[in-house]
Amino acid sequence: MKYLKLIILFLVLVKTSLAQNENRKFEHINQTDYGLEIFVNDGKYDIQFYTDHIVETTFIPKGEEVKRTSHAVVLRPQKVEVIPVVTNNESVFFTKGIEVKIQKQPFQIAYSYKGNPLISEKAGYIKNDSLETIQFNLTKDEVLYGGGARALGMNRRGNRLELYNKAHYGYETRSELMNFTLPIVLSSNKYMVHFDNAPIGFLDLDSKKDNTLTYETISGRKTYQVIVGDGWYDIINNYTKLTGKQPMPPRWTLGNFSSRFGYHSQEETEATISKFEAYKIPVDAIILDLYWFGKEVQGTMGNLEVFRDSFPDFEGMVSRLKGKGVKTITITEPFVLTTSKRWDEAVKKDVLAKDSLGNPYTYDFYFGNTGLIDIYKPKAAQWFWNIYKGLANKGVAGIWGDLGEPEVHPAELIHETGTANEVHNIYGHDWARLIHEGYKRDFPNRRPFVLMRAGYSGSQRYGLIPWSGDVNRTWGGLQSQPEIALQMGIQGLGYMHSDLGGFAGANLDDELYVRWLQYGVFQPIYRPHAQEDVPSEPVFRSDKARKLAKQSIKLRYKLLPYNYNLVYQNNQKGTPLMRPLFFEESNNQALQDYSETYLWGHDFLVSPILEAGKKEQSVYFPKTSNWFNFYTDEKIEGGQRKKIKTKENAIPTFVRAGAFIPMAKSMQNTEAYDAKDIEIHYYHHASVKESKRALYNDDGKTALAFEKGMYELIEFEAEIEKHYLEIGFEVEVGKNHQFNTKHIGLIIHNIQNKPRFIKVDGKRAPFSWNSKESTLNIPVIWTTSEEKEIKIKFKK
Structure with a gap:
């Protein structure tokens, strides 16, 4: 009876939805094993159910073949019990969760969950002169999230977002275009739409303020999935079932990294770790930037082999560091400069992307005249992997893939599987796949560490760990970081983090540095990194800054068992490590555009200090619990906003009443855990x-x-x-x-x-x-x- 009531309620509610493209005429519907085929005058809709909570819709225009290949989806459609209810002008197909309504005249497709209308196609699919679009109706007040990594405010409604992965050097409080542009929209009405298409385009989140969501692309699939659930955690779990769960990274990933741009020599690298030991500051890894393969920043990219003048005993260095519990990570890029040692080899082995005449496509960018590795050629992928395999055999424990948007990617360049614009947004994604599959094949028992600056929806299943790019070393740069990490977490990439302390510029500000590192305790990866004009490592900062940073780093290690449990939860259900407060109170409109305070896992409430000289912080305490001040044990009743006096050595942090918080003993690195x-x-x-x-x-x-x-x-x-x-x-x-x-x-x-x-x-x-x-x-x-x-x- 309850199921029947939901059906009746749905049929009443959908009468209010807006009509679709008036030129599109309904012809007939066929029910298939996995969904529906809907024939219209200008093509066919193919609707497939993956589960009761995930439905996929593809439009195939007349004269075109269906494109089955998805770069994001790994789940297979399933046979789901579907109950059809047919009237003269509409057909509604009910599952236990999601419902699809087909209105015949005027033609329209609408989606609902357990009787509650969610979203409907407006003009649906339309082909314009330069772009193909899919258009939807929005309700007046719903808040929209998604679109990848941006600094726009949590509510991204009102923006037309370009879908073209691109670095933004030195950004601060606003960045409309960054390294991860994902074709994903989440709504405060508790649904997600994923546009399953790789080529570049735009995601228009009601920029014209006419309650319209529009996906725009240059070409490719006319496919999207609607994902629903009983709450935010359920929706993200369903989305990551669709696109893949993140493998658990090695535990040392949660430790402190020593990193800068960059360490010039073997001597400097080992001396830096010795400094950490001398000050008893825990450290688990050191990252080698460009200088491991060349003396200069420009002209050497693509060497991809140890520069022995500066690292004469590279293998010995890696081994000695490993003996201290410190892992070595090396940077790599997909560019091979014409001045590099490997240029002739890359040309001879035909591993580079081409021009229209079939020659290696070369062009100038900051680092020199270059070609781009065509990872879509099997022999190029193998060539690139062999370099990584060689580094792994030298003891290198992690891979850093930089400039993988790719940073400069001319439209005229041609890959094995398509043009630059067709594969641009998935290049970083497939680069991570190349590494993931290589480890799976050649080091099957080893968990890889894969740090990547660009990716796509579903990249989490390849173990990709993203960071927020070249953020400015300013308070403005810090202020955008919680939003970026929270947004990426709800889009499946739970390990988004920042260069702690900020990357760009020679700004020596110890207060900013300390506050950023205190925030870092409660975000996924603890990795201070910056241009070397001002040191990023605490061991080279002032006595006061170093001592305060050490407190934060030691706390990070103390929370290792709690944090590792978050890794497990993310692996099992896609649950973000950082969680917005609207997860806690989904109907609280004041929290829908709020990122200044967030949850770290289920039981920590964290409010980073994002301004200089702040003496007190206004914190909202969710009404779902009572809370304890983590440092003083002061009890605070939930459901209120309260001013908290700030402390120099910590940011406001609170623990949920009833929480069990596991903590580790002191250690120099995670090997001792x-x-x-x-x-x-x-x-x-x-x-x-x-x-x-x-x-x-x-x-x-x-x-x-x-x-x-x-x-x-x-x-x-x-x-x-x-x-x-x-x-x-x-x-x-x-x-x-x-x-x-x-x-x-x-x-x-x-x-x-x-x-x-x-x-x-x-x-x-x-x-x-x-x-x-x-x-x-x-x-x-x-x-x-x-x-x-x-x-x-x-x-x-």
């Missing part, structure tokens, strides 16, 4: 009668460890019963993981009075209570093959 010896902080609050969390752990390096059964999943539970607080631990282990013994320091916050007694597994146990901090500390030794129960008896 021991999951058998950790702290578990529980934030007790009378309003939380029952609480559950889970903590994932594996060896941090084996590819597909979860799928291979090489993991443990620890479950924590807290329950308040009368005058007792009961806490339980249990573990699920994969088939190839062993039970073990853990030494856990259980710290319970907000315990106002000393307990009468504590029992662990039914026996009285020692504990310490700190009256000043209102914390309870219970040492627990736990053999994980058995459940552990801690029972705390309070005084009446």
Whole structure:
């Protein structure tokens, strides 16, 4: 009966939708195994269901062949139960989730979810002189997100966004075009539209203010998917089912990186790491920029081999660093300069993109006269991979792919599979695929680290880790970073991060530097990086800046188990590591364009300081919880905006009541991390009668460890019963993981009075209570093959 009521409600509501292209005339519908075929006078619509929550629509104009190849989608259409309801002028096809309505006259396609109208085609597909477009109706007040990495404000409605990956050097608070331009729209009405087509174009988010969404492209597929769900997390999970989940990167990816543009020699590289050791500042990786293959910035790109004058014992250096727990990462670019050592080889082996006459296409850009590797040629892809394989065999642990938009990509250049404009937006995506597939083939047990400046929808499945480009080293540059990372997270690329401290310009501002690094604790990758005029590494900054930066870096390492659990969640469900507050209160309009405060995982509320000299910060606390100040344990009731006094050594950070926060012991790098010896902080609050969390752990390096059964999943539970607080631990282990013994320091916050007694597994146990901090500390030794129960008896 409930299902029937939804059908009736839907049929009533869709009567209000606007008509489509009046010249398009309905002819007939066929129901297929996976969806529908709708024949109209100027072509055919092919509609396929992937699940009850994902439907794909393709228009095939008369005289054209359907283009089946998708660069984004990996899911296959499925047989979904579809109930047709047919009347004289419309046919509605119902699944358990999404519904598709075909209005016959005037012709229109509309989409709904569980009886709630979402979006409908307006003019639908139209071919103009220069562009092909697909047009949709929008409701008056819906907020729109998406379009990739931009600095525009969270609500991107009102902008016509170019879809052409392009670097923006030195941007600050506004950047309309950046390295990741994704053909994705998300609506505050809780649906997503993904335009599944690679060639360049535009995404018009109601720029004319006539309630119209328009996708514009030069050519290609007339295909889009509508993705729905019961909430934001559900929608992102469904989208990443469609386009692929992000593999888990190695655990060291969560550590601190030493990086700059750039280290000129082997001696300078090793001396820098020695500085980190001397100051006892944790570090897990060092990134070598252009100088590893040449002495000069210009004229050497494309050498792609070690410059022995500066790195005479490169292999020894990598080995020595590895012995200290520090990984080496090398930059690479897809350009081979005509002055480089490999130019003749690249021409001879025919690995470069061509001109119209079949010769290598050469052109000038900042680094010199160049050709571009045509990764779409199988022999060129193999040639490029062999270079990476050689570096991996030298001990290099990660790959940095720079300038992969590509930075300069003339329209006249021709690739094996199409023109420059047809493949431009997927070049970085397919470059990441090349590396991902190479590792899978030649190093199948190793998790790659792939840092890329450009990509496409679905790039997350190749392990691509994006960053926000050459941001200016100013407060304006910092201010745009939370928005960019939050936007990319909801579009499937959960590891978007920034060059901590800012990249462009010689601005020596210790306050800015420290605040950026404090923000970095609660964003996906901790990688200070900048032009070398002003050092990006804390070991070369002032005493005060270095000490404050060290506090942030040590906190980053302390949160390693919590952060690694976010990696697991992202791998399993596509869940972003950074999450906007409208995820928490989806109907709160004030939060729909708000990025200044966000969630780090489920349990941290973070409000970075984005202005100089700020003495207090206005923070909104979601009403879904009560909150604790992470540094003082002050209790704050949810559902209010509150002014928080700032501190020099930290940004405002809060923990959700009822949270279990796992923390690691101090370490110099993640090689020293021991999951058998950790702290578990529980934030007790009378309003939380029952609480559950889970903590994932594996060896941090084996590819597909979860799928291979090489993991443990620890479950924590807290329950308040009368005058007792009961806490339980249990573990699920994969088939190839062993039970073990853990030494856990259980710290319970907000315990106002000393307990009468504590029992662990039914026996009285020692504990310490700190009256000043209102914390309870219970040492627990736990053999994980058995459940552990801690029972705390309070005084009446």
